[in-house]
Amino acid sequence: MSQEAIPATDSRTTAELPAKPRSVWASPIRRREARDGIVFILPWFLGLLIFILGPFVAGFYYSLTEYDSLLPANWLGVENYRRILFDDDRFWLTVYNTVWYVCAAVVPQVVLGLLLAVLLNQKARGITVFRTVFFMPSIVPIVASVSLFIFILHDRFGLLNETLYQVFGIVGPNWLTSPDWSKPSLVLWSLWGIGGGMIIYLAGLQGIPQTLYEAAAIDGAGALRCFWKITIPLISPTILFVVIMGIIGSFQIFTPVFLLGSANYGLAAAGPMDSLLFWVVYIYNQGFFYFRMGYASAIAWLLFMLLVVLTLIQFRLAGRWVYYEDEAAIR
């Protein structure tokens, strides 16, 4: 990349010339190349303006207005934000529900995903079959897997409660209709899809040179010691990636929450006693159900700002626990 940006031959020729160096773009060949380059990226560039930057700026503008998408927007200033933060109890319930889920779902994604990957990284017969079994659930369409879980978690004749009752004599909770159990149900669903993160870890694990483990074994290190002293440090960049993507993704989770929340309660509802009122579900409710586009945009911007702050904090903290091999080589 860098050697293309500043071609060595150019700097040599300009050094020989006593006159002012001509711009590289003056040559007709380079001009044609530049023109073609712009043509090739043009669709993306227009998309950037129309579908990303434009809406990004417009969204911030809408968040400062009252707008129902029919009448012209009515300027409010920061009123929407003030109302959300100080007068809207449902917003704080939303924050509570979402943060609850993020904590309960990301930790197993990161920890269990890694342990599963370590298990599946063994050289054992038939291991690829196991990898397939664990990975497959994560690609099942969400609507399909949620339908399946609605059935399995059915209060009376779902497979889970039937098994709990018939085998263990426990009367299972009302997974989907009790406000205490709707979020754990969602976590159960997310656990089933843990294979997505597992595959990313597996790729990281396979990048660790086997010689390190052999050397450690010669020095008498046990399996646990190897895990803490070799596996964890060398895979820490992958862990950071899974953590960051897990947090960003979980904060924005919509489809399964909306499906579970509206299954017995109608489209505007969010599960028993709003226990499945999550951030993006609330944006959907305000924006597309009540047509409060300005208010919904403000809620979206609050989530955006929170995610930016959280991601920055994680990159800052990453310096303390993430190990980059190339950096170590420089030192």
Add this chain to the structure above:
Amino acid sequence: MPAERAMLNIALGRFEGKSRKVAQSSLVYCLLVALGFLFAMPLVWLVSTSLKSNEQVGMWPPVWVPYPFVWENYFVAWTSGRFGLYFFNTAFITVLATFGQLLTASMAAFGFARLRFPGREVLFAVLLATMMLPFVVTMIPTFILFKNLGWLDSFRPLIVPYYFGGGAFFIFLLRQFFKTLPTELFEQATIDGASNYRIYYQILLPLSKPALSTVAIFGFLHHWNDFLAPLIYLNSPEKFTLALGLQQFIQRTEVRYQEMMAMALLMTIPVLMVFFFFQQYFIRGVVMSGIKG
């Protein structure tokens, strides 16, 4: 001394290692089998329920192999839920949108990987930055944009945006791949008088089938599974996609689970087929998403 110590360790390791290894690997197997059973069970349950008669659905002990197979479930659900139409709609959107992604993402990636133009590095940084942008920030204004264009309740909002770059991540993925192709190829073609358009079409694309397949698979998965965008943009039932059709099943008060499971399985089968046929591209894509920019 240390050398002797190491030799001793190796010897001991070999000696102890054998029995320890056997114990270890059988423990790993037990764990894997138990966990694998847990993970596989829901899918088995999905298949089995979709073939059950109404009485067998809620039975204890659970019926794993229904007798007889009630294939009618598929037929009843397919016709009562207009799934033929939804299937067609979903396939239509998926094919057109994925094609747009392949075309414009590969174009942009070619521009960023092989052609030098002023501002390239800055624009590429912007591209990487947009990968981090959460979709919720643009969701409402984009909806308003399509509303003003009069495109609501049509397939256009689900297709047209994908003809404008097709997603930053895919451009990034393809650019990384294009950069690995030998420069001499392109130089030789240029010397022989081929234009950049011809190079793109006759050299770059044919050489990039693996990377393009990865993009195609992920595009397919995204459009096939997408729920939020069809939910927001489509209102008339005759325009619904499979995801929306299945959601209607969930919303029903009188649910016949065997039919719901049949349709859930029908929606899943194409995804699983793509997974099994193109496993290598598939895993590569997931892994690529884990590689830092």
